Amino acid sequence: MTSDMLQIISESGKALADDDTDLTEDQLVAMYEAMVRTRALDERMIKLQRQGRIGFYVPSTGEEAAQVGSGMVFESKDWLYPSYRVPGLFLMMGASLDDMVANCYGNEADLCLGRQMPVHYAFGKLNIVSISSPIGTHIIQATGTAMAMRMKQNNALTATYFGDGGTSSNDFHSGLNFAGVDKSPVLFICSNNQWAISVPIEKQTASKTIAAKAEAYGMPGVRADGNDVLAVYQVCKQAADRARAGEGPTLIELMTYRRGPHSSSDDPTRYRGNQADEWMERDPILRFRKYLERRDLWSQASEDALQQREKAAVNEAIKRIEKLPPPTLDTMFTDVYAKVPPHLRAQYEELVENEGTGHEADPDAAFPL
Amino acid sequence: MTEITMVQAVNHALRDEMRADDDVVVLGEDVGVNGGVFRCTADLHAEFGDDRVIDTPLSESGIIGAAIGMALYGLRPVPEIQFSDFIWPAFDQITSELAKMRYRSAGQFTCPMVVRTPYGGGIRGGHYHSQSPEAYFTHTPGLVVVVPSTPYDAKGLLRAAIRSEDPVIFLEPKRIYRAPKGEVPDDDYTVEIGKAAVRREGTDFTITCYGAMMPVAMEACEKAAEKGWQGEVLDLRTLLPLDEEALLASVTKTGRMVVLQEAPRFCGFGSELSAIVAEKAVDVLEAPIKRVAGFDVPFPYTLEHVYMPHADRVMHAIDEVMTY
Ligand SMILES: Cc1ncc(C[n+]2csc(CCOP(=O)(O)OP(=O)(O)O)c2C)c(N)n1
Ligand SMILES: [Mg+2]
Numbered sequence: 063m064t065s066d067m068l069q070i071i072s073e074s075g076k077a078l079a080d081d082d083t084d085l086t087e088d089q090l091v092a093m094y095e096a097m098v099r100t101r102a103l104d105e106r107m108i109k110l111q112r113q114g115r116i117g118f119y120v121p122s123t124g125e126e127a128a129q130v131g132s133g134m135v136f137e138s139k140d141w142l143y144p145s146y147r148v149p150g151l152f153l154m155m156g157a158s159l160d161d162m163v164a165n166c167y168g169n170e171a172d173l174c175l176g177r178q179m180p181v182h183y184a185f186g187k188l189n190i191v192s193i194s195s196p197i198g199t200h201i202i203q204a205t206g207t208a209m210a211m212r213m214k215q216n217n218a219l220t221a222t223y224f225g226d227g228g229t230s231s232n233d234f235h236s237g238l239n240f241a242g243v244d245k246s247p248v249l250f251i252c253s254n255n256q257w258a259i260s261v262p263i264e265k266q267t268a269s270k271t272i273a274a275k276a277e278a279y280g281m282p283g284v285r286a287d288g289n290d291v292l293a294v295y296q297v298c299k300q301a302a303d304r305a306r307a308g309e310g311p312t313l314i315e316l317m318t319y320r321r322g323p324h325s326s327s328d329d330p331t332r333y334r335g336n337q338a339d340e341w342m343e344r345d346p347i348l349r350f351r352k353y354l355e356r357r358d359l360w361s362q363a364s365e366d367a368l369q370q371r372e373k374a375a376v377n378e379a380i381k382r383i384e385k386l387p388p389p390t391l392d393t394m395f396t397d398v399y400a401k402v403p404p405h406l407r408a409q410y411e412e413l414v415e416n417e418g419t420g421h422e423a424d425p426d427a428a429f430p431l
Numbered sequence: 432m433t434e435i436t437m438v439q440a441v442n443h444a445l446r447d448e449m450r451a452d453d454d455v456v457v458l459g460e461d462v463g464v465n466g467g468v469f470r471c472t473a474d475l476h477a478e479f480g481d482d483r484v485i486d487t488p489l490s491e492s493g494i495i496g497a498a499i500g501m502a503l504y505g506l507r508p509v510p511e512i513q514f515s516d517f518i519w520p521a522f523d524q525i526t527s528e529l530a531k532m533r534y535r536s537a538g539q540f541t542c543p544m545v546v547r548t549p550y551g552g553g554i555r556g557g558h559y560h561s562q563s564p565e566a567y568f569t570h571t572p573g574l575v576v577v578v579p580s581t582p583y584d585a586k587g588l589l590r591a592a593i594r595s596e597d598p599v600i601f602l603e604p605k606r607i608y609r610a611p612k613g614e615v616p617d618d619d620y621t622v623e624i625g626k627a628a629v630r631r632e633g634t635d636f637t638i639t640c641y642g643a644m645m646p647v648a649m650e651a652c653e654k655a656a657e658k659g660w661q662g663e664v665l666d667l668r669t670l671l672p673l674d675e676e677a678l679l680a681s682v683t684k685t686g687r688m689v690v691l692q693e694a695p696r697f698c699g700f701g702s703e704l705s706a707i708v709a710e711k712a713v714d715v716l717e718a719p720i721k722r723v724a725g726f727d728v729p730f731p732y733t734l735e736h737v738y739m740p741h742a743d744r745v746m747h748a749i750d751e752v753m754t755y
Pocket of ligand 2 (some may be wrong): 255
């Protein structure tokens with residue numbers, strides 16, 4: 063039943079359903095730590111934006127369980143097509159804090175060389191595909207990769223993340239439709255945080271649930287409490303097992319709430335009341351902490367140490383990255399094509415004639431052909 | 432050498448590249464068992480099967496979006512858009528995603544592929560089976576835009592495009608899909624992307640053209656020759672990146688320029704050619720540049736023959752630049 067919503071941990075941290083997962087105690091603790099690390103990064107980065115030290119940021123506050131619970135099911139051969147609101151997923155998959163911070167500064171250490179706004183990450187070595195701004199375009203691309211995986215029969219899968227707003231996009235439709243027909247191994251993970259900037263879910267769709275949409279594409283649709291990390295893990299694990307077994311795609315709806323502003327450019331007081339307060343009580347981190355404490359896996363002492371460690375780690379990364387220079391001017395012209403064509407070389411030369419290379423230390427820096 | 436049509440040339444290029452590289456896959460509407468509505472993918476399904484010749488659902492953004500995901504993973508997709516007039520649902524995928532993937536990820540992700548699509552008028556297809564969309568794509572950094580005008584070039588350029596590391600928009604002039612036939616070698620050859628071809632040498636004026644306008648330019652030059660004017664026909668073949676050197680060399684030699692295209696004139700690709708010559712070679716010009724193009728109207732059905740540039744209209748322009 064697509065309107066059912068799986069919950070495993072109650073708000074007070076009690077097990078509501080069978081919590082006997084295949085996760086070890088160490089893994090449970092690691093998941094908790096990943097959620098705290100995500101929040102520490104988000105809180106620090108939004109402050110940096112407020113201080114004018116980075117240009118833009120998108121926090122994921124309140125949505126950490128959706129990222130961490132799902133992130134537990136992937137293997138290194140899998141490919142991810144993320145949204146801009148899953149920094150915790152990247153950290154889990156092995157992205158370094160330095161890489162994350164450098165992306166937000168867009169300087170020479172940025173893996174994308176400052177070519178996009180902050181939070182539009184790409185991690186080639188981790189198979190985490192470059193994020194673009196147009197909503198929904200990546201959903202069908204995830205299906206395309208999954209079609210290729212099905213052809214190669216290598217038990218790999220793709221997962222793509224998008225919001226409730228993303229389900230209205232053209233390529234939500236093409237992505238699910240192609241995957242349904244092809245039986246591709248793909249997880250469509252919708253973080254239903256109930257807002258698309260200022261537009262509430264009721265104005266996004268008349269469907270009772272997002273999961274219900276799966277029916278029309280011939281695939282299962284499942285729902286979980288997105289603030290319950292064990293419930294998220296369970297629905298994603300089942301979908302991943304099905305995908306690896308050649309049983310095709312799944313649409314997963316994770317019910318959560320966007321607690322903060324849409325981005326650093328947004329002021330939610332213009333369009334919503336204090337509904338967010340209600341969701342503070344359902345905080346995914348607090349809930350999981352209570353659960354771990356009940357199981358004697360966590361204590362105040364471990365909490366204090368973790369908080370201190372994660373905040374310090376973010377601050378150290380910022381210290382290392384902030385002082386680095388911007389990318390040199392030649393990087394404006396490279397990577398447009400595999401080789402720099404004559405007209406771009408001419409434009410670069412004209413620019414250098416007028417403005418220099420933008421690289422004081424090495425004015426003769428050779429232009430990469 | 433065999434005499435074949437451009438459709439056959441495209442078909443053979445696909446077949447040969449698929450034989451040479453298991454990662455080359457074809458996808459689109461009706462490309463499978465049916466072999467494509469223009470027959471460009473004929474027999475491929477029988478030889479390569481469902482996984483490499485994929486009949487997709489009817490969704491252009493789906494076709495290109497899925498092809499991007501395949502290319503990112505290492506396949507070499509050759510998606511077909513049945514008519515270029517239906518490419519617009521995929522415009523977002525092409526301009527926002529395909530064209531920018533390498534740049535925005537600083538080379539961490541690339542999606543080499545060839546988007547094949549028949550374009551242009553002359554088949555009595557009305558608004559939606561006749562248009563020439565090249566300028567929309569040449570305005571997008573990151574894309575390569577190729578337009579063959581002979582069976583030989585169609586095969587050689589398509590093979591080169593499939594082997595290229597950049598995304599290529601491959602516009603096939605469907606008016607000359609089936610005639611004239613041309614000599615095409617059976618062996619493995621490619622035609623270099625980014626190089627124009629001089630189809631006819633001349634000293635008095637240059638006509639730039641591509642695709643189905645190449646034979647029109649040739650015919651107009653025959654007419655001009657009757658008046659004693661020797662025209663040079665420069666077939667651009669690749670529009671982006673442009674062979675600017677060949678363009679400037681020809682105009683420097685002749686001192687007069689007629690720009691021919693079937694797309695609407697305003698902001699058309701020919702306007703860029705005019706601007707380049709005006710900026711870089713104005714001192715060699717002995718007459719103002721003259722553009723011959725489609726009118727700035729939606730492509731008409733009944734009056735198609737009037738809309739399409741033909742040799743007589745080109746001849747008027749030649750007359751003007753020669754008698755200025
Ligand atoms: C095609 C497109 N239209 C509009 C926008 C501007 N925009 C950016 S995010 C957003 C809302 C997205 O909401 P949702 O998909 O629910 O994701 P969330 O931000 O809630 O995580 C909008 C309208 C865009 N980026 N792309
Ligand atoms: Mg949302």
